Amino acid sequence: MHVPFGGRTDPAFAAVGEAFRANFVPSAARPADLGAALCVVADGVEVVDCWGGWCEPAMRRPWARETLVNAYSVLKPVAAVLALQLVEAGELDLDGPIADVWPEFAQAGKARITLRDALAHRAGLPGVRARLADDAMFHWDTMCDGLAASQPWWRPDEGHGYHVNTFGFLAGEPVRRRTGSAYGAALRERMTGPLGLDLHVGLDTADLARVADIDAPGSTSDQPDPLAALTGDEHAQMLLHTYFNPPGLSGIGVVNTTEWRQSAIPSTNGHATARAISGFYAALLPGSLQPVLGPGLVAEATTTASEGHDRVLDRPSRFGLGFALHQDERPAGTTPAAFGHYGYGGSLGFADPDAGIAFAYLINRPGDRWQNPRTTALLDALRSCL
Numbered sequence: 001m002h003v004p005f006g007g008r009t010d011p012a013f014a015a016v017g018e019a020f021r022a023n024f025v026p027s028a029a030r031p032a033d034l035g036a037a038l039c040v041v042a043d044g045v046e047v048v049d050c051w052g053g054w055c056e057p058a059m060r061r062p063w064a065r066e067t068l069v070n071a072y073s074v075l076k077p078v079a080a081v082l083a084l085q086l087v088e089a090g091e092l093d094l095d096g097p098i099a100d101v102w103p104e105f106a107q108a109g110k111a112r113i114t115l116r117d118a119l120a121h122r123a124g125l126p127g128v129r130a131r132l133a134d135d136a137m138f139h140w141d142t143m144c145d146g147l148a149a150s151q152p153w154w155r156p157d158e159g160h161g162y163h164v165n166t167f168g169f170l171a172g173e174p175v176r177r178r179t180g181s182a183y184g185a186a187l188r189e190r191m192t193g194p195l196g197l198d199l200h201v202g203l204d205t206a207d208l209a210r211v212a213d214i215d216a217p218g219s220t221s222d223q224p225d226p227l228a229a230l231t232g233d234e235h236a237q238m239l240l241h242t243y244f245n246p247p248g249l250s251g252i253g254v255v256n257t258t259e260w261r262q263s264a265i266p267s268t269n270g271h272a273t274a275r276a277i278s279g280f281y282a283a284l285l286p287g288s289l290q291p292v293l294g295p296g297l298v299a300e301a302t303t304t305a306s307e308g309h310d311r312v313l314d315r316p317s318r319f320g321l322g323f324a325l326h327q328d329e330r331p332a333g334t335t336p337a338a339f340g341h342y343g344y345g346g347s348l349g350f351a352d353p354d355a356g357i358a359f360a361y362l363i364n365r366p367g368d369r370w371q372n373p374r375t376t377a378l379l380d381a382l383r384s385c386l
Contacts, residue, residue, distance in 0.1 A: 003021075003024045003053055004054075005021065005050065005051070006052065006065060007049045008049060009049075010047040013047045013048050013385045015385055016048050016378065018381070019377045020036070020048075020050055023036065024053055031367060034059075034363075035051075035055055035069075036051065036052060036053055036363045037050070037052075037067065037274035038274055038360070039275045040382065041278050041357065041359075042355075044282065044285075044288070046275075046278075051064070051067065055213060057215050067211075067273065068200070068211045068272060069214070070251070070255055070270070070271055070364075071270050071272050071343050071347055072343030072347060073164070073267060074272075075199070075201070075270035075272065075343075076341050077349075078191070078266070078270065078280060080323065081292055082172075082187055082190060082191055083115060083174060083175055084119075084293055084301055085190055085293060086178055086190075088297050092178055094114070094115050094119075094321075095114050096115070097111060097113065098110075098113055098115055098174055102144075102148070102177050104149075108149060108150060108151040110125075110148075110151075114156075116321065117156040118167070118170040119305070119321035120160060120319055121162055121317075123163065124155060125152055125153070125166055126163045126164060126241075126311075127165075127239075128166070129146075132146055134247055134248065135246065135248075137165075137263070138259050138263040144173045147166060147169055153311075159311055160308075160310060160317070161311030164243060164267065165265070165268050166267065167267040167322075169266070171322065182264070183202070192276075195290055196279075197276040199273075200270065201265075202264040207271075211261060211271060214364050215366070216255050235311075238311075238312070242312055248260075250344075251344075255269075273362070274362045276360075280292065280349070282358035285356065285358060300320075302320045302323055304318060304319075305320050320339060323341065330342075333350035333351070333355070334379065334383050335355050337353050337355075338352035339351060345372060346366060347362050347363050348360070348361050348375050357382070359382070361378055
């Protein structure tokens, strides 16, 4: 079937546009993209803004310029920067206890855990310990109450572990407490509104028609209950609770539902265009005309805060404050100075101050969880143009 494409690519970045189109051609090495969007800003100028493919597996609705898609963990840095904006304004204390603004959080030995610990994936709370109702992820207070009552799975000074689904609640509840606004409203008021970004955590009804479906597994009711397999092993329990408490917390079986799209799950369910993600990262680069954060705090947030063996991923990881940083085995961008975040299956957003690049690639057919060859091909093409 003919694949529809739209957008434009600067001739100097033609190789990137060619790689984007090539991602829609299946091969033995990689499955093809179903639908995708790519936006690249170089030295403050948008040089690639293209999209292609389809919004659903039936291939009846073409991807359009304004199509939104679930960006998964690509938006974790957005949650971090929103909290850091309040730190910069003196409304939150990066090194003060989270319990100062969220008193219930002091339960179960967490009185000294700081916002810095949470943003660096060191809080020891990648999952809620108590079994939650199946729809708990749709209820902000339920998730935050569960985290507040939970004993950490490790002490913050003993290491780090990727807070896959809880990161956004841990970064977002202090914001909600301090601003008095629901998370999505605070995000619009403080960041996406002023920057004009088509990026949302909790969609309005009017935006639902623009959303691309994720080509993902079916209903969780078709799957065995993951938490039924709990054993006495603490680490195994932690992993199951991280990904499956409640069962749809990672989006499995619910990612294409209206309830998912209209809820606020900042680690996992933000919806955006690639143009919005690249705009967010462009606002973090030196010389931005619309800086989202001061240069000193950007530097602090993109300096290594956690590095080495990750207690959740069981492999090395490297984080700043909310940002994934360069690793040779999984570059965060075009040079080792890049900072950003991957999303489930290969989506990626990053800023690279050494290259002057802001980048976003969003997809609706996930690939390999660790190394998506489609993403790698785009990065290789981009490097060849610099």
